[in-house]
Amino acid sequence: MKDNNDMPGHLARRFQQIAVAVFHAEVEEAGYDLTPVQYAALAAISTNPGIDQITLAGLIAYDRTTITGVVDRLAQKGLVARNPSSRDRRARELQITDAGRQTLAGITPAVEAAQKTMVRGLTAEETEELMRLLRKAIAAGNELSRAPLREALAQAAKDK
Amino acid sequence: MKDNNDMPGHLARRFQQIAVAVFHAEVEEAGYDLTPVQYAALAAISTNPGIDQITLAGLIAYDRTTITGVVDRLAQKGLVARNPSSRDRRARELQITDAGRQTLAGITPAVEAAQKTMVRGLTAEETEELMRLLRKAIAAGNELSRAPLREALAQAAKDK
DNA sequence: GCACTCTTGACAGTATACTGATAATCAGCA
DNA sequence: TGCTGATTATCAGTATACTGTCAAGAGTGC
Numbered sequence: 001m002k003d004n005n006d007m008p009g010h011l012a013r014r015f016q017q018i019a020v021a022v023f024h025a026e027v028e029e030a031g032y033d034l035t036p037v038q039y040a041a042l043a044a045i046s047t048n049p050g051i052d053q054i055t056l057a058g059l060i061a062y063d064r065t066t067i068t069g070v071v072d073r074l075a076q077k078g079l080v081a082r083n084p085s086s087r088d089r090r091a092r093e094l095q096i097t098d099a100g101r102q103t104l105a106g107i108t109p110a111v112e113a114a115q116k117t118m119v120r121g122l123t124a125e126e127t128e129e130l131m132r133l134l135r136k137a138i139a140a141g142n143e144l145s146r147a148p149l150r151e152a153l154a155q156a157a158k159d160k
Numbered sequence: 161m162k163d164n165n166d167m168p169g170h171l172a173r174r175f176q177q178i179a180v181a182v183f184h185a186e187v188e189e190a191g192y193d194l195t196p197v198q199y200a201a202l203a204a205i206s207t208n209p210g211i212d213q214i215t216l217a218g219l220i221a222y223d224r225t226t227i228t229g230v231v232d233r234l235a236q237k238g239l240v241a242r243n244p245s246s247r248d249r250r251a252r253e254l255q256i257t258d259a260g261r262q263t264l265a266g267i268t269p270a271v272e273a274a275q276k277t278m279v280r281g282l283t284a285e286e287t288e289e290l291m292r293l294l295r296k297a298i299a300a301g302n303e304l305s306r307a308p309l310r311e312a313l314a315q316a317a318k319d320k
Numbered sequence: 321g322c323a324c325t326c327t328t329g330a331c332a333g334t335a336t337a338c339t340g341a342t343a344a345t346c347a348g349c350a
Numbered sequence: 351t352g353c354t355g356a357t358t359a360t361c362a363g364t365a366t367a368c369t370g371t372c373a374a375g376a377g378t379g380c
Contacts, residue, residue, distance in 0.1 A: 002272070004220065008279050008287065009179040009196055011294040014221055014309070016176040017337080018301040019169040020366095024338090025304070036169055037366060054328060060164065061174055066367055068330060073365080090328040090375050112162070119168050121300020122293060127168065130293040133286055134171040138178060140281020145181040146368065149174070177367080180336095184368090197336060214358060226337055228360060233335080250345045250358040306338065327376075334368080346357070 015118075022118045023111070030110035032103065037062070039111060041070050042104055045080055045094045052091040058150025066147070079103055175278075182278045183271070190270035192263065197222070199271060201230050202264055205240055205254045212251040218310025226307070239263055 004010040023036045034042070040060045045051060048059070057067040071094065074080045079100035085091040096104070119127045142148045164170040183196045194202070200220045205211060208219065217227040231254065234240045239260035245251040256264070279287045302308045 004200065005295055006291065007275050008291060008294075009183055009275055010200065010220075011291055011298065012172070012176040012179045012278075013196070014298050015294050015301075016172040017221065017307065018298060018305050019172045020337085021305040022301065023169055035365065036173065040164065040170065052328075060170075061177065063367055064329075065331085065369085066365095069365075069367095088328080088376070092329075115167050115169055117304070118172075118301060119297050121297050126293055126296070129289065130297065131166065131168060131171055133282060133290040133293070134168075134175050135165055136281050136286070137279050137290065138171065138174050138281075141175075141178040141182065141278055144185070144277070145178050147177065180367085195335065212358075223337055224358085225339085225360075226335095229335075245358095248346070248358075252359075322380090323378100324380105325376100325378080328374085329372100330374105331372080332370090335366105336368105337366085338364080340362090342359100342361080344358085344360105346355100348353100348355085350351100350353085 019114075019118045023114045026110045026114040026117065027107060030107060032107045032110065034103065034107060037066075037070055038074055039107065041067070042074060042079055042096065042100055045074075046096045046101065046104055049095055050093045052085065052088075052093060054091075055150075056094060057147065061145075061147050061149040063147040074100070179274075179278045183274045186270045186274040186277065187267060190267060192267045192270065194263065194267060197226075197230055198234055199267065201227070202234060202239055202256065202260055205234075206256045206261065206264055209255050210253045212245065212248075212253060214251075215310075216254060217307065221305070221307050221309040223307040234260070 020036055023039075027034055027039075041056065041062070044056055044059050048056070051059075053067050053071060054064055056062075056071075057064050062070065071080065071082060075082050077099075079097060081095045081097055082092045083095065085093045119130065122130060138149075180196055183199075187194055187199075201216065201222070204216055204219050208216070211219075213227050213231060214224055216222075216231075217224050222230065231240065231242060235242050237259075239257060241255045241257055242252045243255065245253045279290065282290060298309075
């Protein structure tokens with residue numbers, strides 16, 4: 001019988017579980033109420049103003065049905081605005097609001113602290129190596145999930 | 161602006177996402193319908209017959225409210241039996257059924273194949289190193305999540 | 321101009337995970 | 351014995367993630 005600790009899948013689930021818990025704890029202590037998923041979406045919208053939901057989902061590797069709810073909640077909190085696109089009446093352009101920018105700026109120290117806390121058992125070199133191995137495994141497995149990471153090529157092309 | 165790829169939290173989420181997708185694909189191809197979570201629970205019940213739900217949750221680091229639904233679904237599929245404990249009328253003793261044993265035996269090759277597929281971008285040495293680093297980070301962060309891993313000490317004591 | 325296909329966003333349904341609460345029970349102790 | 355606090359299991363509610371489906375619109379080829 002193989003031990004759980006020899007299964008990459010079990011270790012992945014456990015590490016992610018801790019990462020989310022640490023994120024919540026640090027962010028709540030800083031006085032904010034954003035999930036890891038909401039934070040990543042908000043940051044991506046901030047960097048790519050006017051992005052549509054599908055492209056956003058590809059940028060941060062979310063499922064297209066998941067992104068709907070995430071954007072809903074961000075919009076409900078007043079952190080992003082969702083306007084119909086003039087180019088494509090199916091699409092909805094996402095913009096960060098002033099409140100969103102304030103939240104993003106205020107929450108960033110807590111997010112960075114969380115990144116350190118979740119690897120507090122590792123040295124700086126070990127953390128680098130862990131991230132390198134995760135990036136390599138993820139790159140090789142990218143197409144295996146329903147929500148693979150996608151470069152915003154279409155978006156860049158549109159901007160030309 | 162820090163890149164997502166420099167955030168352990170983002171990498172953790174992404175790797176876990178791929179791991180779950182790979183698990184589902186391999187298991188479905190083998191003709192079974194079990195989630196990673198259900199598999200881990202079934203395997204733990206097989207190894208620890210008569211275990212109660214809280215101890216089981218601790219063994220595989222699940223939240224106590226999550227384990228209720230997982231066991232529900234395993235029982236509904238006829239893979240485990242849930243009987244009231246004679247020692248403690250609050251507790252319910254979990255036993256794997258014959259069908260559960262057959263499923264567990266049949267599914268194991270697919271589960272092991274999935275563990276290989278999810279790290280297909282890494283060499284054997286890199287996989288070992290990744291698992292070592294994950295184990296180390298998890299050990300240091302164990303108490304930070306609501307559902308920490310717990311040794312079955314109480315269970316062992318009861319068996320004396 | 322029209323049919324065929326693809327894309328965007330959304331919905332229903334299922335399965336983790338968690339917060340917080342509660343009923344039933346057990347265990348320790350005055 | 352009887353009270354108090356801890357423990358087991360469950361429930362309601364929220365937030366990811368996914369499968370599968372659908373309507374509306376965009377785009378292409380003829």
